Amino acid sequence: xxxxxxxxxxxxxxxxxxxxxxxxxxxxxxxxxxxxxxxxxxxxxxxxxxxxxxxxxxxxxxxxxxxxxxxxxxxxxxxxxxxxxxxxxxxxxxxxxxxxxxxxxxxxxxxxxxxxxxxxxxxxxxxxxxxxxxxxxxxxxxxxxxxxxxxxxxxxxxxxxxxxxxxxxxxxxxxxxxxxxxxxxxxxxxxxxxxxxxxxxxxxxxxxxxxxxxxxxxxxxxxxxxxxxxxxxxxxxxxxxxxxxxxxxxxxxxxxxxxxxxxxxxxxxxxxxxxxxxxxxxxxxxxxxxxxxxxxxxxxxxxxxxxxxxxxxxxxxxxxxxxxxxxxxxxxxxxxxxxxxxxxxxxxxxxxxxxxxxxxxxxxxxxxxxxxxxxxxxxxxxxxxxxxxxxxxxxxxxxxxxxxxxxxxxxxxxxxxxxxx
Amino acid sequence: xxxxxxxxxxxxxxxxxxxxxxxxxxxxxxxxxxxxxxxxxxxxxxxxxxxxxxxxxxxxxxxxxxxxxxxxxxxxxxxxxxxxxxxxxxxxxxxxxxxxxxxxxxxxxxxxxxxxxxxxxxxxxxxxxxxxxxxxxxxxxxxxxxxxxxxxxxxxxxxxxxxxxxxxxxxxxxxxxxxxxxxxxxxxxxxxxxxxxxxxxxxxxxxxxxxxxxxxxxxxxxxxxxxxxxxxxxxxxxxxxxxxxxxxxxxxxxxxxxxxxxxxxxxx
Ligand SMILES: Nc1ncnc2c1ncn2[C@@H]1O[C@H](COP(=O)(O)OP(=O)(O)OP(=O)(O)O)[C@@H](O)[C@H]1O
Ligand SMILES: [Mg+2]
Numbered sequence: 282x283x284x285x286x287x288x289x290x291x292x293x294x295x296x297x298x299x300x301x302x303x304x305x306x307x308x309x310x311x312x313x314x315x316x317x318x319x320x321x322x323x324x325x326x327x328x329x330x331x332x333x334x335x336x337x338x339x340x341x342x343x344x345x346x347x348x349x350x351x352x353x354x355x356x357x358x359x360x361x362x363x364x365x366x367x368x369x370x371x372x373x374x375x376x377x378x379x380x381x382x383x384x385x386x387x388x389x390x391x392x393x394x395x396x397x398x399x400x401x402x403x404x405x406x407x408x409x410x411x412x413x414x415x416x417x418x419x420x421x422x423x424x425x426x427x428x429x430x431x432x433x434x435x436x437x438x439x440x441x442x443x444x445x446x447x448x449x450x451x452x453x454x455x456x457x458x459x460x461x462x463x464x465x466x467x468x469x470x471x472x473x474x475x476x477x478x479x480x481x482x483x484x485x486x487x488x489x490x491x492x493x494x495x496x497x498x499x500x501x502x503x504x505x506x507x508x509x510x511x512x513x514x515x516x517x518x519x520x521x522x523x524x525x526x527x528x529x530x531x532x533x534x535x536x537x538x539x540x541x542x543x544x545x546x547x548x549x550x551x552x553x554x555x556x557x558x559x560x561x562x563x564x565x566x567x568x569x570x571x572x573x574x575x576x577x578x579x580x581x582x583x584x585x586x587x588x589x590x591x592x593x594x595x596x597x598x599x600x601x602x603x604x605x606x607x608x609x610x611x612x613x614x615x616x617x618x619x620x621x622x623x624x625x626x627x628x629x630x631x632x633x634x635x636x637x638x639x640x641x642x643x644x645x646x647x648x649x650x651x652x653x654x655x656x657x658x659x660x661x662x663x664x665x666x667x668x669x670x671x672x673x674x675x676x677x678x679x680x681x682x683x684x685x686x687x688x689x690x691x692x693x694x695x696x697x698x699x700x701x702x
Numbered sequence: 703x704x705x706x707x708x709x710x711x712x713x714x715x716x717x718x719x720x721x722x723x724x725x726x727x728x729x730x731x732x733x734x735x736x737x738x739x740x741x742x743x744x745x746x747x748x749x750x751x752x753x754x755x756x757x758x759x760x761x762x763x764x765x766x767x768x769x770x771x772x773x774x775x776x777x778x779x780x781x782x783x784x785x786x787x788x789x790x791x792x793x794x795x796x797x798x799x800x801x802x803x804x805x806x807x808x809x810x811x812x813x814x815x816x817x818x819x820x821x822x823x824x825x826x827x828x829x830x831x832x833x834x835x836x837x838x839x840x841x842x843x844x845x846x847x848x849x850x851x852x853x854x855x856x857x858x859x860x861x862x863x864x865x866x867x868x869x870x871x872x873x874x875x876x877x878x879x880x881x882x883x884x885x886x887x888x889x890x891x892x893x894x895x896x897x898x899x900x901x902x903x904x905x906x907x908x909x910x911x912x913x914x915x916x917x918x919x920x921x922x923x924x925x926x927x928x929x930x931x932x933x934x935x936x937x938x939x940x941x942x943x944x945x946x947x948x949x950x951x952x953x954x955x956x957x958x959x960x961x962x963x964x965x966x967x968x969x970x
Pocket of ligand 2: 751
C-alpha cells in the first residue's frame with residue numbers, strides 16, 4: 282500500500298515537474314502546433330522524460346524497499362530492527378510475583394551470533410538471554426531457568442509491567458511480545474518496511490550475482506550457455522515451423538483441397554496454447570532437445586501457416602489481374618505478386634511466433650530441462666536464490682525485447698512497403 | 703483480321719441467395735484497330751463487367767469475343783488493363799513496375815531498359831525511376847500504371863475509370879496524355895468513365911449503356927478526340943457541339959438513374 286502511494290506520488294510529481302516546469306522552457310515541437318491533439322492518436326508520442334523517469338522510479342522503489350546501498354541511507358525505507366533489546370516479564374506462582382529481564386539479540390539471518398550470557402539475578406524468576414533472526418519470530422522459554430517453572434504453576438502475567446494474557450501482544454522497543462496459547466512469550470522483532478532479501482534482494486546483489494554467474498556458471502553451464510540453449514531452441518523450432526508453416530499457408534491460400542484438408546486442423550490447433558502441449562511432448566519425446574524443438578515447432582507452425590494464408594488471401598485481385606494482363610504465368614504471379622504481397626503478413630506472424638516461442642521455451646524449461654533460462658530460474662527458486670530468479674527474469678525480458686526489436690528492424694529493411702499498399 | 707469483336711455477350715451472376723443479376727444482355731460491338739472508345743452509363747449498368755470480360759478475367763455466360771481473328775479465353779498480354787488505383791506492385795520501384803511485362807517475357811536487359819526509359823520520358827517520370835510506388839502522388843501512380851501497360855505493347859488498352867481518383871487539374875493533364883499516347887501509339891483503347899465531359903473528350907466513339915439488364919443504349923461518333931490531340935482541352939470544350947452533346951447525354955443518364963430510383967422505390 283505504501284509503495285503504491287509513493288509510486289503514484291512520484292508519477293504525479295514527475296508529471297508536473299516535467300510538463301509544467303521543464304517543458305515550458307523548451308521550444309514547442311510540431312505536434313504542439315496542432316490545435317487538436319486530444320483524440321488524435323498520431324499526436325500521442327511517448328514522452329521521453331516520462332520513459333526515463335519511469336525506469337529510474339522502478340529501480341528507485343526497488344532500492345528504497347530493499348535498503349540498497351546504491352541509495353543514500355536517508356532514502357531507505359525503515360529497515361528491520363537489528364541489535365539488542367530487553368524487556369521484563371512478570372511471573373506469578375503460588376500467589377507470588379517476581380520480575381526478570383530478557384535480553385534479546387536480533388541479528389541478520391546470514392550472521393551467526395551466540396545467545397547473550399546474562400546474570401541470572403534474584404527472585405524465583407531468573408533473567409534470560411535469547412537470539413532471534415530478523416524477519417523471524419522466536420519463542421522464549423523464560424521459565425526454563427526459573428526456580429518455579431510452568432509445571433510448578435508459574436505463568437507470565439505481564440510484559441514491561443503491562444498485563445498480558447495468552448493471545449495478547451505488548452509492544453516493546455525493537456519488536457513485540459505475544460503470549461502464546463501455552464503462555465510462552467513469542468518475540469517478533471520490528472520488520473520495518475523493507476523487503477526481506479529472501480523475497481527481494483537489493484539491485485546490487487542481483488547485479489553482483491549476475492557477474493558471478495556469468496564468470497562461474499550455474500549448474501555446470503555458464504550463463505551464456507543457459508541463455509544460448511534457450512535461444513538456440515527457439516530459433517531452430519521457429520525456423521522449422523516457418524519452413525513448414527509458410528508453404529502450408531500458401532497451399533491453403535491457393536488450393537481448395539489444401540484449404541479444406543488443413544482448415545479443421547489449423548483452426549483446432551490455433552487456440553490450443555503451446556504450454557498445454559508440454560506434457561504430451563514430454564511423454565513422446567522426453568525432456569531433451571528433441572522434445573523442446575518439437576514443442577516450439579508446433580508453437581510456430583500454426584501461427585506461420587495462418588499468417589501465410591492471410592498474406593495470400595489479402596492480395597488485391599486487381600494486382601493479380603494486372604499481372605495476368607501483363608503476360609505473367611501462374612508461376613510468375615506466385616513469385617512476383619503473391620509472395621511479395623504476403624511478406625508483410627508473414628513478418629507480422631513471425632514476430633508473434635518468435636514471442637510465443639520465447640515464452641514457450643522458458644515455460645518448457647521450467648518444467649524440465651538440463652539447461653536454459655527457465656531451468657536456471659526454476660532451480661534457483663528451489664534453493665531460494667531469489668537474486669538468480671530475478672536476474673533470470675530480467676534477462677528473459679531483455680532477450681524477448683531484443684528479439685522483437687530485431688524482427689521490427691528486419692521488417693523495416695525487408696518489407697518497407699508494409700501498410701502502404 | 704485485326705481488331706476486337708464483341709458478339710452477343712450476356713453475363714448473369716448467380717447470387718448465393720438463389721437470385722441472379724443480369725449484368726449484361728446481348729452486347730455486341732466491333733472495334734477497329736486504333737479506335738478510341740469511351741463508355742458511359744449509370745452505376746451498376748455493367749461497364750466493369752464488360753471490361754472484365756474483354757480483359758478475360760470473367761467468362762461470359764453467352765456470346766463470344768474475337769480478338770485479331772481468334773477467340774478470347776482468358777487474360778493475355780495483347781489486352782492490357784489500367785485500373786483505377788491500387789494495382790501497382792508496391793514492393794517494386796517505379797522502374798521495376800514499368801518493366802514488369804517485358805521482364806515476364808524474358809526480354810533482354812538492354813532492350814528492356816530502353817523501353818522503360820522511353821516510357822518514363824513520355825509520362826514524365828524519369829526523375830522518379832528508382833522511387834518506391836508509395837512515395838508517389840495519385841496522379842504519378844496512374845502515369846506509372848499507364849507506362850506499365852504500354853511497356854508491354856498490348857494491342858488493346860482497357861481502362862476502368864483510370865482518372866476517377868484524381869483532382870480536376872491532374873485529371874485534365876492525364877486526359878491530354880491519354881490522347882497523345884493514343885495518337886502516337888495507334889492503340890485500340892476502351893475507356894470507362896463516370897464523367898460525361900471525359901467521355902466526350904476521350905472518345906472517337908462513345909457508347910452509353912443502360913442498366914437492368916446492362917445493354918448498349920446509344921452510340922455516338924464524335925470529333926472531339928481528334929481535335930483534342932495536342933490541343934488545349936479547354937478550347938475543345940468550347941466547340942459549339944460540345945455543350946449540347948453533353949447536355950443530351952447527361953439528361954439521358956439522368957433519366958436512367960431516375961428510372962432506377964423509381965423502380966427501387968416501387969419495390970420497397
Ligand atoms: N461478382 C459479382 N457477383 C454478383 N453480382 C455482380 C458481380 N459483379 C457485378 N455484379 C452486378 O452486376 C451489375 C453490374 O456491375 P458492374 O460492376 O459491371 O457495374 P458498373 O457499371 O461498373 O458500375 P460502376 O459504375 O458503379 O462501377 C451490378 O448490378 C452488380 O451488382
Ligand atoms: Mg465499375
